[in-house]
Amino acid sequence: MALLPNPISQPLELQNYIDGFWEPSAGQMRDVVNPATLETVGRVPLSTPAEFDQAVQAAKTAFYEWRRTPPLARARCLLRLRDLMEQNFEELSRIQTVEHGKTIDESRGETRRGIEMVEVAAGIPSLMMGSNLEDIASGIDEFLIRQPLGVFGIIGPYNFPFMVPLWFAPFAVATGNTIVVKPSSEDPISQVKIVELAEEAGFPDGVWNIVHGGRDVVGAMLDHPDIQGVCFVGSTPVAKEVIYPRCGATGKRVIAQGGAKNFALVMPDADLPRTVAACMNSFFGNAGQRCLANANLVVVGEGLTPSEHAALYDEIASLFVQAARNITIGNGLDEAVQMGPLRDPGKKQGVAQRIADAVAEGAELLLDGRVYETPVGCQPDAFLGPTVLGRVTPDMAVAQEEVFGPVAALMSAASLDEAIAMIHANPFGNAASIFTSSGAWARKFRYDVECGNIGVNIGIAAPMAFFPFSGMKDSFFGDLHGQGEDVIRFFTESKVVVERWF
Amino acid sequence: MTDASLTASAVMSHLAAQEQAAEQFYRGLAARFAPQQAVWSRCAQACAKNQVQVARSYQETISDALEVGYTFAGLTLDATPVPCADALADLAAAVEQALALEERAASAYEQVAECAEGLLATIPRTLRRAAEIRRRNAALIAAL
Incomplete structure (x- = not known):
């Protein structure tokens, strides 16, 4: 599709606004750069x-x-x-x-x-x-x-x-x-x-x-x-x-x-198509640069045999990768684009390094966002496609540290208790989500989890203006x-x- | 317009553009066929109202948390151009074209509403209401 008109026709020289007047600064000037172009x-x-x-x-x-x-x-x-x-x-x-x-x-x-x-x-x-x-x-x-x-x-x-x-x-x-x-x-x-x-x-x-x-x-x-x-x-x-x-x-x-390192738990009774759709926005929206973005998806095998749990993990991984692969990256002024670049090339390099480190630690690279076609009319330097890492374990750095990019880590937990323990072992406590059809599991999650913003079948638990934007721990x-x-x-x-x- | 991953904004922009073109079409017909002016003007008003309602409900429910990045996978949008009022031979041709236009518009809204079930309920509700309004247009035109 065609790009929407750019409202900034020429570079703006910004000033401070002090006491009702625009005042030039004596300080050094720094460029503000559109990362797509x-x-x-x-x-x-x-x-x-x-x-x-x-x-x-x-x-x-x-x-x-x-x-x-x-x-x-x-x-x-x-x-x-x-x-x-x-x-x-x-x-x-x-x-x-x-x-x-x-x-x-x-x-x-x-x-x-x-x-x-x-x-x-x-x-x-x-x-x-x-x-x-x-x-x-x-x-x-x-x-x-x-x-x-x-x-x-x-x-x-x-x-x-x-x-x-x-x-x-x-x-x-x-x-x-x-x-x-x-x-x-x-x-x-x-x-x-x-x-x-x-x-x-x-x-x-x-x-x-x-x-x-x-x-x-x-x-x-x-x-x-x-x-x-x-x-x-x-x-x-x-x-x-x-x-x-x-x-x-x-x-x-x-x-x-x-910062944050948010977990999304997928229970065996979750509505998988709607869960995966919600996760696309949650994991990859704003190119993952969001403190409420989910980063670790935990497939919970509560009540399942090990082989049933493994099959559920494989099904979710397959759906997740398929949906992530369909995300269109490009210039955000194109209404057909679903994910823009990272804020600058340096941030992209940092995230790319985290991906390489995770693979070196043993994560399975299910979808490599470092490989993509440069969108038409864009410069490639700050772009990164959605990345999906499989078989991530709680001890890996990518499961513990904030990446702040479009990277999803897929993990497994045998029970809801084990999944909640993973959340509690993480130093952050900004947000966490559960996808389930069970009121009992949802209530246990809501009650026990030490995070400030809880989502039940919601990928991004963003509080409205009339509720506090909560957060706990680090x-x-x-x-x-x-x-x-x-x-x-x-x-x-x-x-x-x-x-x-x- | 067909695409495996139409974004919400692309779909809404398309619907708005179609309403705008339909409004112009009916204003043209109102100018050309004075005896039926009341009906054509009413249809034009309905299109203008739909345009505002759809844009408003989209803007008022879109948020970074709930719907951003929503895609209408598998949706096909009809891009048949809206006819030009001046190019129509007579009233019968105008009625025929207008009825076809209303059918396309109502169907498009219903199709998008069905695909929008995963969005906040406000969106599919507004889209169904827009379809209803276009079907009312059709009933008025058919009675001419």
């Missing part, structure tokens, strides 16, 4: 700590008036932003495809999810409401009031450049805080577009700021005394060893979401999660008033 679509500055401080000072000043703005008036800004996002739905989606490489369907899904965050945050007059109780002692009443804290920092990842910062930003400003967003320097254009729309929606100057950059900006954010809290989504090493401890050391609130560092009621509590202080009148 290797064309430069923008240039982003690596801003300086001084520029970050300038944004924080603007946000701090704006906070005074913004927190005094009635919640309903703040909600109206969000509702206007929501309308503008709807009007620009297609452009926002195509930008994500161009700057990240994902398919247009994936981008539209991401846009929709982002808009849902804004819609839910617009309910702030109800969400932020406190509580009270009369006569906690005779003639004495007590109130709980939720108050905003000040300036928050938001650090976005490259895999969902549009949606992830919106897990936090609309809720932060809805509760009366002000923000400085640092988008991923690999694909920052979506966030620039969001701020352009936020400006049009009428957010006052200084409420919603953007400072582009890399480690220097992150460091400045973590150490800045006027930043009240940090929301981060990225890798586990950074979440665990940098973001979480440094926020602790400087007394900041923190949501630090890290997948999450902090106390309260993004989205839902958790994030409202994260962005507010609980003040209690005990009142008696003489």
Whole structure:
């Protein structure tokens, strides 16, 4: 099919957005490259700590008036932003495809999810409401009031450049805080577009700021005394060893979401065609660059003889490979394409190395994504086809470590208990799925598994905006999660008033 | 359009394009055959409404979690071009072409709805409703 029109006709020179104005940075510029074509679509500055401080000072000043703005008036800004996002739905989606490489369907899904965050945050007059109780002692009443804290920092990842910062930003400003967003320097254009729309929606100057950059900006954010809290989504090493401890050391609130290694269990009574269809999206959607992507598929032989279990494994492996082989890779602006490239050639090389290592460890290479025809009109450097590894055992690195690419590891467990033990032996705890027709097995799984997001006959257990995006173990560092009621509590202080009148 | 792995967005784009062409066709017929203008205009309105409803329900249910990458394996979409109103000889030819168009459109919606059972229920429901609307068009046209 023909490519959809590219919304970026020439490379964009990105600037910071500070106190309601677009400001050039003194920092070095870095190219933003479309991984499908290797064309430069923008240039982003690596801003300086001084520029970050300038944004924080603007946000701090704006906070005074913004927190005094009635919640309903703040909600109206969000509702206007929501309308503008709807009007620009297609452009926002195509930008994500161009700057990240994902398919247009994936981008539209991401846009929709982002808009849902804004819609839910617009309910702030109800969400932020406190509580009270009369006569906690005779003639004495007590109130709980939720108050905003000040300036928050938001650090976005490259895999969902549009949606992830919106897990936090609309809720932060809805509760009366002000923000400085640092988008991923690999694909920052979506966030620039969001701020352009936020400006049009009428957010006052200084409420919603953007400072582009890399480690220097992150460091400045973590150490800045006027930043009240940090929301981060990225890798586990950074979440665990940098973001979480440094926020602790400087007394900041923190949501630090890290990596994942998610398991999908297929029980003997699962609806196999629908399970395999759901797995294609789960394992290979967004080219596997998703913290909710399943990576290990475990065929569970509960109640089966060893030979029946082996036959079930073979059947599932055959269906899985057949479906994966049919996935079309190419430029995401082609609506017929089902999987785009990885974010950049370096990431592709890293994933390819993991495949080679897994084979060296004894995994069976059922489908080799390193072998493919270069899609028409594309550069091959960042592409990788779906890869399926069979006979993977829990001790192999590919079963334990996050690959963050389109690689599926097929495994076996004799019982549900053994499969759950595999999940628990893994350091991550982001998500896990079970495919079954048995309510009892599903309940046991839901009850026992130590993961934050559980899917029952769902490949990707992505919580909606009104539920927290959970996570456990090495997948999450902090106390309260993004989205839902958790994030409202994260962005507010609980003040209690005990009142008696003489 | 035939393909072993039509994506959801490709199918929805195709349906939207077909509705847009059908709407133009009926607007053309309304301009040409004034005595039957009410019927042709009503058909054009129905096509415009379908276009909005199908696009909206798709956009409002598509998400990174549930439906992205969904493919309609084995689906065949009819790519017969929508006729041009000006090229038709008389009212009888217009009715004949319009009935054939409505049959193709309704069948296409029903076929896609059947293939879309694995999607959120909103999608097949909207597609069936769109088919129903096109069959109502056909009934109006047949009564001319």
